Every structure is written in C-alpha cells, then in structure tokens.
Amino acid sequence: MRNLGKEDIIRVYDHFKKSAHASFESGDHDKAIEWVSACSRIAYHSNFFYTDPELDGLLRDIAQVVCGGDIRVEADTPGDRLVFIDTDGSDNHGLTQQYIRALIAAGAEFAYVYEDADLGRIKTILGEIRDYPKATVITFEKGNSDIHKTRAIADFIREYRPRKYIMHILPWDAVAVMVCNLLKGVDRYNINATDHAFWLGASCIDYCIEFRDYGYTVSLEQRGLKKSQLLMLPYYPISNGAAFKGFPARIPEDAVKVFSGGSFYKIYGEKGLYFDMVRRLLSENPQAVVLYAGAGNGSKLKRYIKENGLVDRVILLGNRGDIDGVFQTCDFYLGTYPICGGLMSQYAAVSGKAILAYTDPKLGINMIEGLVCHQDQAHITDTSLEGFYARGKRLCDDETYRREEGDHLKRCVIPPLVFNDELRYLLENNVSKRVGRKEYVDYEAFSDLHLEVENHYQPNIQMYVALRLRWKTALKFPKIFVNAMTIKMSRILKIK
Incomplete structure (x- = not known):
C-alpha cells in the first residue's frame, strides 16, 4: 500500500466540495447536502482544519431555498422556550442526559428534537422527557430525507417560537446547521462535545459551550470564534447502574487488576507505544493483569x-455494558494512548479509582486533568515515560496510595447539582461562571497522528471515499482506489 499525504486528502475534500456546489447550482439539494456531510467526514478524520465557513454558507443557501427564508422570533415574544436538537446522544453516552436533566431541574420549557429514526438508542432519555410535562418531543421516521427534516423542524420552530436553540450534534449534521442558519432573534448554542476535531456550524452560532481549555483554545485559534462566544461548562459521566457481570475466572483473585479501555482506535498510532507501555508495566509488576474493554x-x-x-496477563473483556461494576472492581485505570478516553477517565474518577496516564507533551489533548479536574486540581498525566512507569509501580505496590489517589479524583469531577446550576446561569446570562484559558496546542503533531493512523491502522478516509465514489475512485483518486481494494481483499482472505 502507498501512504496518503496531506495533499491527497485535501484533493478529495476539494473534489467533494466542488460536487456540493455543482449539485446546489443544478437544483439537486439532497445531493448537495450529502456532499457537504461527506466533506465534513473527511475533515473530521484528518484534522487539517477545524471549520469551513464556505460549507456553512452553502447550507445556509440550501436552507433559504427549501424553507422559504429566515425564521424570525421577535424580541417581545413571551416565555423562555428552548429547542434542544440532538444527533450525538444515546443512553449513557454523550451529553444529552446531563443537559436534559439540568433543563428539567431548572423548570425550563423545551422541545427535544431527535434526528435519528432509531429511538431504541434513547429509551431512557425519552422516558425522562415524556415524564416531564413542559417538554415536547419531535422525532422522525426511517427514510425521511434531510430536506424533509429541515422543513419539519423549521415549521415547528416558527410555531413554537423559542428564545434559544441548543445543538448537541455529530460533526457532519447538516440538518441542525441548516436550521441554525435560518434563526433570527434566537440565541444559538453548540455543545462542543467534539472539541478536538472539525465540525459544521462554527460560523453560524452565537455561543459555543466548551468543556475544557483544549477546546476553548482550538475554538479561539482555529474556528474563528471570539472569547465572548465561548462559555465554559465541564460535565460529569452518566451511570447506567447495570449489574456487574464478573471477570473471567482465570484472573487470580489477588492480582492487581489494571483496567483500560475504549474504542481500539485510541491505542493505535505513535508506532504502537501503548502496547509497549503495557508490556513493560506488566514486566515490572508481576502481580498485575491488564483488563481491556473496547469496541472496534x-x-x-x-x-x-x-x-x-x-495471553494470561492482558485479558480482553469485549464491550462491557456494566462499566460501573467493572470500575468498582478494578484497582486502578490505565489511560489509552495516543488518544485518551475522556469518558472512561471520568468513570474512573467518579468510581474513586486512581488513573495512570502518559502523553507526549506535543499531544496536549491527552491531559486527563482537563477532563477530570473541575472542582480541585490533581496530577494525573505523566509527560515522561520513566515517570509513568515509576508511578505505575507505586500504584501496583501500594494499596493505600491507590485508595488516596482515587478518593481525591472523586472530589475533582463536577457534581450534577453544580452542573445544573452552572447551565442555568449560563443560559440566563450568556456568560459562564468559569473562565477558559488558552493552552499550547501542537496542531501539526495531532494531524500527523491522524495521518499515521489512516495509513497504518484504520483507513477510515480511504474506505469512505471508495464506498462513496465506487469505481469512480479509480479515475479520480487511483492511489486511494488501489489501497482500498488491497484492504478489502485482505479482509476477504482473512475471513476465508
């Protein structure tokens, strides 16, 4: 296989963007939206840039045509209704439940708009909303087009007349951004859950809710947002309360159980350093076993x-739905690398478990402190490998130290009541109680990491391009076509 360079991916992105404009000019709005979303997926997986006002503008033009102009809510409109539009939520994942529970606690009147037709993903969320008398739920049927959804949401908002519009969306969600572009006299917010990567809509929002200084910095330096638009609000993890299913019987009862986990892509890159870290950690601590839960x-x-x-020291647990019980039963948590797991780190902290983590200083995205230390400060992430191994040994050897570290982290995470209060204040004043601070971000190192992962571990962009263009890939991007066919054939041969 031949490695892709930045120029290869930019060429794909530019081709997709030209196709989006051509489709719009020919009147094929559905196809234009598809191409915009396709551009966004390429940008999300490459991290060469973080916003594209041209795409946002194209979505605005499409929305104007298909929805018949702006949606204006007059300043003297009574009430304080909100619309919360969601494509990035599912039960016990994302930030939907934290925000919905805070809105309910504040007594807010709101509409919850869920774009995905699969309501099985949000059974708990829907149950909580439908038990609340001041909420309205808007959902869609399978097969509804993006234009159908955009028109339906626009028509609803014209009648509902909210004062605020809050987006919790996937980076390539064109529907929510098209509606956002139409709104006048409405405060428009994006919950920046994907603060490390590209997402649509940065040029059409009024406020961006950031959960850590890393995202605050990227929004200032790369998305064109102003300090006055950036509102700081960290979050806490949602517990599902599932019963613990146990660990494999072959794990010794007296072993130090080091839990690690997350999607497998988070441990690929940097020449497999995570694997070597695990091997040395186990070599220096014969009483330890590593338990890994993940998907992919x-x-x-x-x-x-x-x-x-x-084989007897690293145990793969699969995708565990009883994550609370897993954390309660392990001894401490090992962070993934070269991409840390934010949610997993928070689960560890609220479970009172110490965290062992390393990052190269050039990958500041991995500083666990920004994900966990909301109410108090703690040292968690080592930036030297020797420091990492020394702390790992102490955590394996000293039960009292493990417990004290875990108890401290438990006090660091923002509690639900504090989150609720700060969101209410934020929405009432368009100012946050917390202040963001700029930190150093090495953008080139981060994009280089994604390029390494694309070329050597997970070829997301190449397989997506081949799937979208099919045989046209051979004409437009022959290198990608050859690579995609090679990958596909190797997968078929492995199956056989």
Whole structure:
C-alpha cells in the first residue's frame, strides 16, 4: 500500500466540495447536502482544519431555498422556550442526559428534537422527557430525507417560537446547521462535545459551550470564534447502574487488576507505544493483569498479546455494558494512548479509582486533568515515560496510595447539582461562571497522528471515499482506489 499525504486528502475534500456546489447550482439539494456531510467526514478524520465557513454558507443557501427564508422570533415574544436538537446522544453516552436533566431541574420549557429514526438508542432519555410535562418531543421516521427534516423542524420552530436553540450534534449534521442558519432573534448554542476535531456550524452560532481549555483554545485559534462566544461548562459521566457481570475466572483473585479501555482506535498510532507501555508495566509488576474493554477492530492488539506471550496477563473483556461494576472492581485505570478516553477517565474518577496516564507533551489533548479536574486540581498525566512507569509501580505496590489517589479524583469531577446550576446561569446570562484559558496546542503533531493512523491502522478516509465514489475512485483518486481494494481483499482472505 502507498501512504496518503496531506495533499491527497485535501484533493478529495476539494473534489467533494466542488460536487456540493455543482449539485446546489443544478437544483439537486439532497445531493448537495450529502456532499457537504461527506466533506465534513473527511475533515473530521484528518484534522487539517477545524471549520469551513464556505460549507456553512452553502447550507445556509440550501436552507433559504427549501424553507422559504429566515425564521424570525421577535424580541417581545413571551416565555423562555428552548429547542434542544440532538444527533450525538444515546443512553449513557454523550451529553444529552446531563443537559436534559439540568433543563428539567431548572423548570425550563423545551422541545427535544431527535434526528435519528432509531429511538431504541434513547429509551431512557425519552422516558425522562415524556415524564416531564413542559417538554415536547419531535422525532422522525426511517427514510425521511434531510430536506424533509429541515422543513419539519423549521415549521415547528416558527410555531413554537423559542428564545434559544441548543445543538448537541455529530460533526457532519447538516440538518441542525441548516436550521441554525435560518434563526433570527434566537440565541444559538453548540455543545462542543467534539472539541478536538472539525465540525459544521462554527460560523453560524452565537455561543459555543466548551468543556475544557483544549477546546476553548482550538475554538479561539482555529474556528474563528471570539472569547465572548465561548462559555465554559465541564460535565460529569452518566451511570447506567447495570449489574456487574464478573471477570473471567482465570484472573487470580489477588492480582492487581489494571483496567483500560475504549474504542481500539485510541491505542493505535505513535508506532504502537501503548502496547509497549503495557508490556513493560506488566514486566515490572508481576502481580498485575491488564483488563481491556473496547469496541472496534482489536486485531492488532490481539496479535501483539499472542506474539509477546501476554495471553494470561492482558485479558480482553469485549464491550462491557456494566462499566460501573467493572470500575468498582478494578484497582486502578490505565489511560489509552495516543488518544485518551475522556469518558472512561471520568468513570474512573467518579468510581474513586486512581488513573495512570502518559502523553507526549506535543499531544496536549491527552491531559486527563482537563477532563477530570473541575472542582480541585490533581496530577494525573505523566509527560515522561520513566515517570509513568515509576508511578505505575507505586500504584501496583501500594494499596493505600491507590485508595488516596482515587478518593481525591472523586472530589475533582463536577457534581450534577453544580452542573445544573452552572447551565442555568449560563443560559440566563450568556456568560459562564468559569473562565477558559488558552493552552499550547501542537496542531501539526495531532494531524500527523491522524495521518499515521489512516495509513497504518484504520483507513477510515480511504474506505469512505471508495464506498462513496465506487469505481469512480479509480479515475479520480487511483492511489486511494488501489489501497482500498488491497484492504478489502485482505479482509476477504482473512475471513476465508
């Protein structure tokens, strides 16, 4: 396979964007929206840039045509209704439940708009909303087009007349951004849950809710947003309360259980350093075992475990729905690298478990402190490997130290009542109680990491381009076509 360079990916992005404009000019608005979303997926997986006002503007032009002009809510409109539009939420994942519970606690009148037709993902969320008399739920049927959804939401908002519009959306959600572009006299917010990457809509929002200084910095430096638009509000994790299903019987009862986990892509890159960190950690601490729970393609980790004789020391748990019980039963948490797990780190902290983590200083996105230390400060992330191994040994050897570290982290995470109060204040004043601070971000190092992952571990962009363009890929982007066919054939041969 031939490695992709930045110029190869930019060429794909530009081709997709030209196709979006051409589709709009020919009157094919559905296709234009598809191309805009496709551009966004390419940008999200590459991290060469973080916003594109041209795409936002194209979505505005499409929305104007298909919805018949702006949606204006007059300043003297009575009430304080909100619309919360969601594509990034599911039960016990994302930030939907934290925000919905805070709105309910504040007694707010709101409409919850869920774009995905699969309501099975939000059973708990829907149950909580439908039990609240001041909420309205808007959902869609399978097969509804993006234009149908945009028109339906626009028509609803014209009647509902909210004062605020809050987006909790996927980076390529064109529908929510088209509606956002139409709103006049409405405060428009984006919950920046994907603060490390590209997302649509930065040029059409009034406020961006940031959960850490890393995202605050990226929004200032790369998205063109002003300090006055950036509102700081960290979040807490949602517990599902599922019963603990136990660990495999072959794990010794007296072993130090080091839990690690997250989507497998988070441990790929930096020449497999995470794998080597695990191997040395176990070599220096014979009483320890590593338990890994995650989803995705784990073939490289499985091969490493076998080739290095770690079958009895690294145990793969699969995708665990009883994550609370897993954390309660482990001894401490090992952070993933080169991409840390934000939600997993928070679960560890609220479970009172110490966190062992490393990052190269150039990858500041991995500083766990920004994800956990909301109410108090703590040292969590080592930026030297020797410091990491020394702390790992102490955590394995000293039960009292583990407990004290975990108890401290438990006090660091923002509690639900504080979150509720700060969101209410934020929405009432368009100012946050917390102040963001700029930090150093090495954008080139981060985009280089994504390029390494694309070329050597998970070819998301290449497979997506081949799927979208099919045989046209061979004509437009022959390198990507050859790579995608090679990957596909290797997967078929492995299955056989």
